[in-house]
Structure formats: C-alpha cells, structure tokens
Amino acid sequence: MTETSTRGAPSASTADDYDHVAPYYDTLTAALPETNETVDFIADHAGSGRVLELGVGTGRVACPLSLRGYDVTGLDNSAGMLARLRSRSDGAKVDIALGSFTDPPVDGEFSLVYAVFNTLFCVISQNEQLRAIEQAAERLTPDGTLIVETDLPDLARSDSSGRTLNTGGVERNRVFIEAAMHDAATQRIRTQTIIVSEQGIQMFPLMMRYFWPSELDLMAKLAGLRLEARYGDWRRGPYSRDSSRQISVYRRADKPER
Numbered sequence: 560m561t562e563t564s565t566r567g568a569p570s571a572s573t574a575d576d577y578d579h580v581a582p583y584y585d586t587l588t589a590a591l592p593e594t595n596e597t598v599d600f601i602a603d604h605a606g607s608g609r610v611l612e613l614g615v616g617t618g619r620v621a622c623p624l625s626l627r628g629y630d631v632t633g634l635d636n637s638a639g640m641l642a643r644l645r646s647r648s649d650g651a652k653v654d655i656a657l658g659s660f661t662d663p664p665v666d667g668e669f670s671l672v673y674a675v676f677n678t679l680f681c682v683i684s685q686n687e688q689l690r691a692i693e694q695a696a697e698r699l700t701p702d703g704t705l706i707v708e709t710d711l712p713d714l715a716r717s718d719s720s721g722r723t724l725n726t727g728g729v730e731r732n733r734v735f736i737e738a739a740m741h742d743a744a745t746q747r748i749r750t751q752t753i754i755v756s757e758q759g760i761q762m763f764p765l766m767m768r769y770f771w772p773s774e775l776d777l778m779a780k781l782a783g784l785r786l787e788a789r790y791g792d793w794r795r796g797p798y799s800r801d802s803s804r805q806i807s808v809y810r811r812a813d814k815p816e817r
C-alpha cells in the first residue's frame with residue numbers, strides 16, 4: 560500500500576465496513592479489558608433520564624447498562640451491527656435506531672449521550688465530527704452530560720512512511736494481524752484487521768479520523784459544551800502524558816458547575 564492511498568482516497572461507508580465486520584465484532588473485541596468499568600462509569604453519569612449511545616454497535620456497553628435498569632437507546636448506521644445487538648439474549652431492553660449520529664433519527668432529550676471506543680473517529684472529516692457533537696448537545700437535557708472516549712494515537716510506533724504492523728491474538732488455528740497507514744495531513748488512519756486461519760484469510764478495512772483532546776474541546780465548545788472532567792481510563796485514573804486514551808465528560812456551558 561502506498562502512502563497516497565490514504566490521501567483523499569474514496570472509502571466505503573463505515574456502515575458497509577461495519578456490516579462486514581459485524582459477525583466477527585464480538586470476537587475481535589472480546590479481549591477488551593475494561594467493559595465492566597466502562598459500564599460502571601457510564602452508569603454513574605447517567606442521571607435520571609434516558610441514555611443515548613452513539614454508534615452502539617453490537618451492544619457491548621448498552622446491553623449491560625440496560626440490564627441495570629437504564630432506559631438506553633442505541634443508535635448505529637450499520638444494520639449488520641444492530642442485527643447482532645438484537646440477537647443477543649440481553650439485547651431486548653435497548654431501543655434501537657438506525658441512522659447516522661451526524662443526523663440522529665431520535666426524538667426527545669437524554670440526560671446522557673455517550674460515544675465510546677473511538678466511535679467519533681468513524682466519521683472522517685472535522686465537519687462531520689463537529690456536527691455529531693452539535694447534534695448530541697442539542698439532545699441533552701439542561702443538566703445533561705456528554706461522554707466521549709477516544710484513543711490517543713501512538714504515532715511514534717509508525718515507520719517513517721506512517722505504516723505500522725501489529726500482531727494481535729495468536730491462537731492455535733488463527734492469527735490476528737493489524738496493519739495501519741497514518742496520514743498526518745488529514746489525521747486519518749486506514750487500518751486492515753486481518754484474520755489468517757485454516758479456513759483462509761479475512762480482511763476488515765476501516766478508515767478513521769483521529770483528533771486530539773484539544774480539538775475535541777474546541778468542537779465541544781462550538782457545540783455549547785464545556786469540559787467538566789477528563790480521565791485517562793474508566794477507573795478515573797488521571798489523564799497525563801502517559802495516557803493511551805482520553806475520556807472526556809462535558810456539560811452544557813450555560814449550566815453552573817456542579
């Protein structure tokens with residue numbers, strides 16, 4: 560792959576990409592260490608009203624949250640991911656909406672809107688990311704909260720052309736490999752997750768646009784929100800130069816500090 564392949568190159572929509580990954584998503588994310596802590600953190604910020612997850616996927620967070628009694632709506636633009644959510648034994652309590660978080664087809668207000676696990680990176684322009692945050696802010700109750708979790712890309716791991724190659728799980732009958740190409744000019748990273756097994760090779764391409772917390776704060780400010788807290792992990796560990804991710808908690812700027 561050449562570097563130019565990430566520069567303004569057309570990419571399939573994320574809905575197509577996630578439809579493709581949907582049957583494997585739970586396997587690929589099974590090793591995520593912090594799902595319980597994520598649900599605890601989200602529950603602590605849920606308030607007393609409805610909760611909306613942007614890019615709910617297969618319900619990794621929304622399903623356990625709904626089992627705790629929260630009124631959860633899950634929005635996603637991948638019918639395949641939502642079909643997986645619906646098929647879960649604990650998925651019935653989540654209200655589902657099919658559509659984009661840049662124009663959410665959901666009515667009413669929410670005391671919490673959240674987007675975890677790099678979901679806001681899935682729209683690959685600043686305009687779309689800003690639009691998603693504005694749309695979320697518009698749906699918050701007056702004392703509502705927005706939570707955004709994203710990784711902090713470790714660009715030092717790329718070679719001089721922006722490439723990285725990582726080995727994921729190594730099992731007896733299959734190996735998970737992730738190849739990535741970073742383009743600093745567009746803040747985009749194209750990834751290929753490759754599963755090599757006795758049955759053959761499967762490839763799961765994704766494109767994302769990352770942003771740093773400073774850009775996120777500015778987009779939130781434009782959307783009428785202010786940062787209340789930022790953490791480096793779901794256990795409320797400090798956000799610091801050593802953090803590999805950030806979790807930001809925003810409230811409406813017109814509300815007094817709690």
Ligand SMILES: C[S@@+](CC[C@H](N)C(=O)[O-])C[C@H]1O[C@@H](n2cnc3c(N)ncnc32)[C@H](O)[C@@H]1O
Binds near residue numbers: 678
């Ligand atoms: C990284 S996955 C996260 C899924 C889930 N939140 C989790 O933590 O496991 C990103 C999800 O966002 C969805 N998505 C991507 N772009 C979207 C958009 N514009 N509108 C709604 N959902 C979108 C994808 O289909 C996918 O389910």
